Amino acid sequence: xxxxxxxxxxxxVIQCHDNPDADALASGYALKWYFEQNGKKARxxxxxxxxxxxxxxxxxxxxxxxxxxxxxDFSEEPDLLITVDCQFGQKNVTETKAKTVAIIDHHQKxxxxxxxxxxxxxxxxxxxxxxxxxxxxxxNPNDNRLLATALYYGLYxxxxxxxxxxxxxxxxxxxSLMINKIVITSMVNSNISLEELAxxxxxxxxxxxxESNKYLVIQSEACDPCILGVISDFALETEDVDVCVAFYExxxxxxxxxxxxxxxxxxxELAAFIAEGFGGGGGGxxxxxxxxxxxxxxxxxxxETIEExxxxxxxxxIVIYAKNxxxxxxxxxxxxxxxxxxGYIKLTDVFPVGTKINxxxxxxxxxxxxxxxxxxxxxxxxxxxxxxxxxxxxxYEPTNFVFxxxxxxxxxxxxxxxxxxxxxxxxxxxxxxxxxxxxxxKPLEQPVKLFTAWTEDKYYSGDIGxxxxxxxxxxxxxxIVKGRxxxxxxxxx
Ligand SMILES: [Mn+2]
Numbered sequence: 001x002x003x004x005x006x007x008x009x010x011x012x013v014i015q016c017h018d019n020p021d022a023d024a025l026a027s028g029y030a031l032k033w034y035f036e037q038n039g040k041k042a043r044x045x046x047x048x049x050x051x052x053x054x055x056x057x058x059x060x061x062x063x064x065x066x067x068x069x070x071x072x073d074f075s076e077e078p079d080l081l082i083t084v085d086c087q088f089g090q091k092n093v094t095e096t097k098a099k100t101v102a103i104i105d106h107h108q109k110x111x112x113x114x115x116x117x118x119x120x121x122x123x124x125x126x127x128x129x130x131x132x133x134x135x136x137x138x139x140n141p142n143d144n145r146l147l148a149t150a151l152y153y154g155l156y157x158x159x160x161x162x163x164x165x166x167x168x169x170x171x172x173x174x175x176s177l178m179i180n181k182i183v184i185t186s187m188v189n190s191n192i193s194l195e196e197l198a199x200x201x202x203x204x205x206x207x208x209x210x211e212s213n214k215y216l217v218i219q220s221e222a223c224d225p226c227i228l229g230v231i232s233d234f235a236l237e238t239e240d241v242d243v244c245v246a247f248y249e250x251x252x253x254x255x256x257x258x259x260x261x262x263x264x265x266x267x268x269e270l271a272a273f274i275a276e277g278f279g280g281g282g283g284g285x286x287x288x289x290x291x292x293x294x295x296x297x298x299x300x301x302x303x304e305t306i307e308e309x310x311x312x313x314x315x316x317x318i319v320i321y322a323k324n325x326x327x328x329x330x331x332x333x334x335x336x337x338x339x340x341x342x343g344y345i346k347l348t349d350v351f352p353v354g355t356k357i358n359x360x361x362x363x364x365x366x367x368x369x370x371x372x373x374x375x376x377x378x379x380x381x382x383x384x385x386x387x388x389x390x391x392x393x394x395x396y397e398p399t400n401f402v403f404x405x406x407x408x409x410x411x412x413x414x415x416x417x418x419x420x421x422x423x424x425x426x427x428x429x430x431x432x433x434x435x436x437x438x439x440x441x442k443p444l445e446q447p448v449k450l451f452t453a454w455t456e457d458k459y460y461s462g463d464i465g466x467x468x469x470x471x472x473x474x475x476x477x478x479x480i481v482k483g484r485x486x487x488x489x490x491x492x493x
Pocket of ligand 1: 023024085106
């Protein structure tokens with residue numbers, strides 16, 4: 001859906017959640033600006049019992065001229081109400097009557113009566129959604145430096161000082177916004193009140209340490225979510241602490257932050273595991289992640305829920321280090337790989353030899369230098385990875401058809417010296433897999449974390465029903481194939 005669909009309305013009210021945070025303020029600001037650029041008037045309000053009083057937000061309101069009004073007793077009934085950074089009907093936003101409701105949010109989607117919604121729960125901030133939608137309409141938020149600064153600060157605060165950013169669209173926004181650094185600095189340095197400083201101290205004193213798996217659980221009073229990041233970052237520096245989960249429980253939500261400094265636990269995976277089934281979600285990357293849950297979904301206290309999930313998480317996996325593992329292939333079945341069509345890109349088609357580039361994909365950013373013989377492969381799931389020409393020719397046969405495929409985020413390459421960005425699919429061609437050797441495989445009966453022979457610092461997770469697979473001609477070439485893909489790739493010998 002597109003923002004311009006909302007231009008058919010005349011009487012428009014934008015409302016963010018009660019007790020607004022920087023992301024909510026930035027998002028509402030962006031939408032109001034969009035409507036004004038299109039000659040429409042819109043009001044931007046927030047409601048609830050409390051007027052904004054946090055000092056960083058007061059600076060934001062003043063210095064960035066956020067056009068928001070506090071309307072606890074709002075009684076008009078606009079043609080269109082847009083709730084931003086929250087979803088109409090939820091507890092954290094006071095209900096405003098309206099003829100039509102639209103929702104723009106990045107939290108986990110809850111059932112609702114409106115069909116006008118844009119919910120991207122994979123993004124770090126609602127500001128990113130608004131920025132992307134406005135850009136799609138051909139406008140540039142950088143035309144208003146104050147707005148650009150607000151959007152940046154929205155993402156900054158919602159991702160724990162950008163440390164939990166994982167989606168490439170969030171990165172694109174970070175890279176492109178022209179911000180006022182002085183205002184950002186002054187907001188960043190008025191982020192914690194003296195009360196919150198005390199909350200931080202109290203929370204840390206009451207840590208729960210689990211020696212067997214070296215993790216800490218720390219409960220804080222309800223506070224600004226950034227405090228959780230501060231607590232978990234700090235606590236992780238403790239000796240013999242590999243993982244830390246800091247959380248708080250309020251009537252509206254449970255928020256938590258996860259930090260890991262051990263290669264056996266990916267913080268983003270653990271965050272998603274903790275939140276699963278509890279009306280929330282998690283996001284981030286291997287070292288830092290965060291998440292939330294909805295109190296309505298919990299049958300026990302947040303503390304008990306999180307403690308239980310952690311115990312289950314550590315029990316659940318067996319860890320395999322492929323480099324020193326020999327699987328007993330007599331208990332596995334033999335298969336051969338079916339021919340597959342994949343994509344590839346010759347990097348010298350994109351930029352000249354010697355160019356320093358950044359490759360941005362859904363899986364993350366990679367910096368490299370273009371040289372003769374370096375290619376990118378596009379795998380069956382759309383995953384992108386570098387490959388050298390000799391390996392490409394050994395395993396695949398070029399068919400040179402134009403590669404067509406839809407991506408949730410279209411991969412692109414940036415020339416790091418000029419800043420020029422090129423989308424890469426226009427350069428992609430196809431290859432077919434050559435007939436291949438036998439593999440042995442069996443469905444997993446227990447989840448595993450597999451460190452392959454090539455990735456010693458990063459594991460791949462396999463769940464029950466996925467296939468543990470090993471090449472017949474290399475006993476250490478062990479990998480995992482998703483259960484739903486196995487029949488597409490392999491047939492029994
Ligand atoms: Mn938000």
